[in-house]
Amino acid sequence: MIQDYYIIDFSYDVEDNKPLIYIWCVDKEGNRVVVLEKNFRPYFYAVLDDNPDIEKITDEIKKLSTPASPITNIDQLERKYYGNPVKVLRIETIIPAYIRIYRDQVSKIKGIKEVVEADIRFYMRYSIDKNLKPFTWFKADVEEIPNEKFRVKKVYELKNILETYEDKPPDLKIMAFDIEVFNKYGSPNPRRDPVIIIGVWTDEGEKQFITDDDDLKTIREFSNFVLNHDPDIILGYNSNRFDWPYLLERTKLRNVKLDIGRKINSEPTQGTYGHYSIVGRLNVDLFGFAMSIEEVKVKSLDNIADYLGILPKTQRVNLEWYQIPEYWTDDKKRKILLQYNLDDVKSTYLLKDAFLPFGEQITTITGLPLDQLSMASVGYRVEWLLMREAFFYNEIIPNRVEREYESYKGGLVIPPKPGIHEKVYVLDFSSMYPSIMIKYNIGPDTLVKGECDNCWVAPEVGHKFRKSPDGFYKTILQKLVEERKEVKSKLKEVENEYERRRLDERQRALKIMANAFYGYMGWLGARWYSKEGAEAVTAWGRETISEVAKLVQSEGFEVIYGDTDSVFITAKDESKINNIVKEIIDKFGLDIKIDKEYEKIFFTENKKRYAGITKEGKIDIVGFEAIRGDWCDLAKNIQKDVIVKVLTSSIDDAVKLVRETIMKLRRREFNIEDLVIWKSLDKDINEYNVDAPHVNAAKKAMKAGYAIFKGGKIGYIVVKGNGKISQRAEPYFMVKDKSRIDIDYYIDRQIVPSTLRILEQFGITENTLKNTGINIMDFFNKK
Template sequence: MIGDFYILDFSYDVEEGKPVIYIWAIDKDNNRVLILEKNFRPYFYALLEDDNEKIIDEIRKLNKSESPITKVDVLEKKYYGNPVKALRIETVIPAYVRTYREAVGKISGIKEVLEADIRFYMRYSIDSGLRPFFWFQAEVEEIKDNRFRVSKVYNLTKVIKIYEDNPPELRILSFDIEVYNKYGFPDPKRDPVIIIGVWSKDGGKQFVNETGDDLKTIREFSKFILDYDPDIILGYNSNGFDWPYLIERVRNRNVKLDIGRKTGSEPSQGTYGHYSIVGRLNVDLIGFVGSIEEVKVKSLDNIADYLGVMPKNKRVNLEWYQIPEYWNDDKKRQILLQYNMDDAKSTYLLKDAFLPFGEQAAMISGLPLDQLSMASVGYRVEWLLMREAYHFNELIPNRAEREYEGYKGGLVISPKQGIHEDISVLDFSSMYPSIMIKYNIGPDTLVKGDCDDCWVAPEVGHKFRKAPEGFYKKILQELIKERRDIKDKLSKTDNEYEKRRLDERQKALKIMTNAFYGYMGWLGARWYSREGAEAVTAWGREIISSAAKIAESEGFEVIYGDTDSIFVKGDKNKVNELAKEISDKFSLDIKVEKQYKRIFFTENKKRYAGLTFDNKIDIVGFEAVRGDWCDLAKDLQRQVIERILLSSVDDAVRLARETIMKLRRKEFRIEDLIIWKSLDKSIDEYEVEAPHVSAAKKAMKAGYAIFKGGKIGYVVVKGAGKISDRAEPYFMVKDLSRIDVDYYVDKQLVPAVMRILESFGIKESTLKTGGFDIMNFFKK
């Protein structure tokens, strides 16, 4: 029969001594199905130093009966763009690729062993062209196999075509667990799970440990998953806490957390730290929040509040240390249950913010969504490159240990300090990818030595051949063309669903394209090239410098420049003409990105704030958008910025003085002075006792639970010694008179606002004492 299937994920197993690829999918009738590919075999390459028939014989002698070498073929391939001869060595069991890799690498005449570290099911995905969230049509044969929790199981005979179409409706479930623990970091050997909350389109449900036996609670949760049969399970830091905790909790009772679509399977930790659930996509949304720079403490409640899916004033807000207290008190337990339900619901609602982008990024990179959510942008780019390498007949380089090599970055034109009116920002669109395309930059086009027809990078002198087109250039051109086509389609459609899908695709393409430069300079990259990265920034510096000179020659004043943009003051009616002149000169797209009614710069680079013509305020580089200051300092700095942009410097100084005086008069809330820090490691892993670590230890000593990956809030109290000695968990400080007001004035408020006000000649003493103005303040 011929069927059409929507791909969710891949996995594999060895059955009767042979590997079987599992393609987990959904058919056109919305049935969850499994397609088995039984004919694909693992292989790797050996790069030959010369043509030596004896080498093939030597390789065949390595044969192991458990997984024999079934084929050794001599192929014409390319390696870094150069033609090479390579042996394609095929075996039976994927695990034996590693065994053969080591042995083959020792044979005389073998220059290098390649592509032996690619996961077997991903190797199949690359070679077959099948990718998550695409449809494929195939000739299949239905079989009976009760080992799998799906509607139908098929053997794959032949793939007919791969195509895009509207996806089926996916079943999505979110979950969140609460653990009872009063003795420091939760220990799954000791501390029970008390609540598991789940949320789906049907609403919420909870599994509560009423009897003291959390194994019963976890089993109820597992049964619910099997009955609901979700395609995607969402969590927030679930890879870091929930899954490992649940797995260890049942393992201590000799039980498996059997929730996959293959009977007897349990979540297992895989690549990038994610937990794989067979046949389902386990997506930890915390992997997507790194791009939200505005939120520094990326807790679930903060992210949900920032994105508007569940504002803090419409949910129960508890701190981790309150869980035992609320669980033990019958009158408060319902509040804890609602807190858990709000977390599960928040996680579910965040799907609309992150999954559309994630799906498109998975389609581009080929990485399954659960892996993609935890993989860095560099890894996402690399999987795209690996897929393209297969089509270009390029061998994939191995990973290598490399020493850090620094190089000069983008040009920053020092800002003209002070307030400026009517400023236009000219921004080069995708400058670095455009440079890579224009000058054919990549590890395969780099020429070391003489070259008659090369691009030569300014300052650094690295040479790149003009022809043929390099690996990076070809792929970047494809990505840019695809994005242009997508944006064209986007402008022509009225369908809201299609608009969202296309917009997320073009965003994913943009992020992927712009990440190529960073990937090339990443020490962990397979296609690493320090010379390439260094050349890109060298050309970038030349272009920005020249663009600034053109602007000045046309009567504009350049106020600031940074990497791929310049800030100019001049006739706003002529700024588009300036952009066209610069664009024509360098054959690069440049546009007027923003226009500011008012903007101010300090003497420091990458630090400014501006008021746009639609009255939005942009803040770049100040503590107001950083996380290591208390709310009072952050709020004051933001208000000072607003006063300068909307009113005057004098008004901003007056506000700062008033705030400091209120603090000295103890007109504050403890909550405004809390400094929040994340605990990225277990407490005993910290070598230096920073204030937040000291505060965490004090909380543990007092019997409060401390979670790795969580956050700790502390305040600084009066006393002798270092700040670390005087950092107290905020919930243990009830008396306002204990607060070290001088610390908050001298180390928080004043430094936060002086980052701005010192540029206007204001001194610290003016803020602290205030002179006659402060007296006028008291007369009001």
């Protein structure tokens, strides 16, 4: 029979010594079903030397076959490798795990140049070959079979895939969860500390599972709820690093399985990119998506929800993790803790509207399931798209190899003209680097080493790229760019709100993927790596910006700053601005637009550091500590407020604001939380040789019983004392008394330096800011 299915995820298993792929779906009636593929087999390629003895090589490969997973097929094929035609052997076996065993053995056979595509996960290999992607529909000829081990409505055996297509998705069931644990002795330890609360949130509202005496009962109640509610997507926040491993360890201690998958007797297992996979469901850790929000330095759930306006801090319970035991053991405070858990899980659930629509579009572009996508870097997302396209174009997928770091020159920066400027236009090239890659056919497969009569030659670096035929990168980039144009065109015509949101997320996803290609090409972990290509792109970019600057100056504009793909200009005759934009497009063949108009903007002497107020009244801050650097919140906030004063009021008002802040510090009119300095721990504590404040704070936290891990952040406060600053750094949660805090440090090393970065451009000195005494003449002037 012919049926239509909406794909959620893929997984596989080996049964009766044969691989079985599960396609987890929703049918047109809204039933959760699984479609079984029983006939697909794992394979890899052996790239042959020139003029190989194919018959002899084939015989050698056949000798490697083992009864546990015999080599069932060896086919000779023609493929392209970096654009060049090659002869390959396609070697097929039965058990996916044996691919790597055969890979190592086959690579040693004489006449084989390289073994490739042996490291592609089996179910992803299937999805690539069959052009199946999550969040898309496919029509198939299937046969219904008995359901003996799946928590779904129906089970089908796949006979034939007829077509894939896009259509309105079914309503997916989404559930968020969050756990709290009783960590009386420091950082939570699953072998010791019980789970005390598990909060969940669905479209039906909230529910909590609360421990009375045994948390195994609580965990079982939670797992039963998951099975009964049967969500397609389970949301968490930092759940891959905390909630799931904690729950799994707690159940493991009791020899119990956390059986919550759609296959009976399956529990979450850790997979690629560190995510936990739940069979038949998408376990999506939203922390992975939150990592892309650069404006939020400490990406805690409450900070992200507050920044996005999902659940402001002023409207929720705010607790620190180390306060949980206190609030749990105090009957009067326990209700506050329970509300804290609900606020967390509600925030997680509501974040779906901020992250999932975009994630779904990236999934349909790359084919990477949403749970893996959330944790995968941009480079891996680009790579999965390239791998899919490689199969379509008969391109061999290169192996991933280890490379040593190689530096190359980046984009051009035209030094800024310090001070305040008015009526400033920002001319921005739309997707400059992808456009350059398309225009000059740049890629590892088009690179020519040696003589070439029909090549583009990059300025400065001299790398050559053939003009035709189109390379792998160019072909795919053109597809992304063209689809984005089509989507944006549809957006103008669509009135339905859902469809508008979907199309807008689609065009944004296409843009981000296209813009990521240059970075991917220069990424050392890339399969399709090309240092020459990355160097050439930046070289053409530098030449373009330099020539644009000369052109606009010749037309009477003043260039006050330039950076990579944009120039900041002022004009005596503003009526000429649109004409210069058209002239640039005509001359360089690249799209450029007026990206912003600043009523007022100021620059320091440093590149990539400016702030301005736009025509619409929005304040833009770039490169200052307000959005970067390891500064306390008070320093960041006062700097931002100073910037606003400079742009909207006066320098005098900005100085007055700094002085008032210093006075409040001296009077201890502040919140301790505003003085916390956050710093990442890039190494294990015992690997640090430096006497740094954050390292000493981390050591003190560990001594007090708190676990501190590599890759996390430590927040510290500088307190009074005779030692060096690094020795006076205390973990923020160990400082309760304001009188212990070194106020002079925060004035001299935080408030004054952060604000002087702006105000010193206008002749303001440190003494000016710290002179907080009352001027007697001011008193008489007020009279």
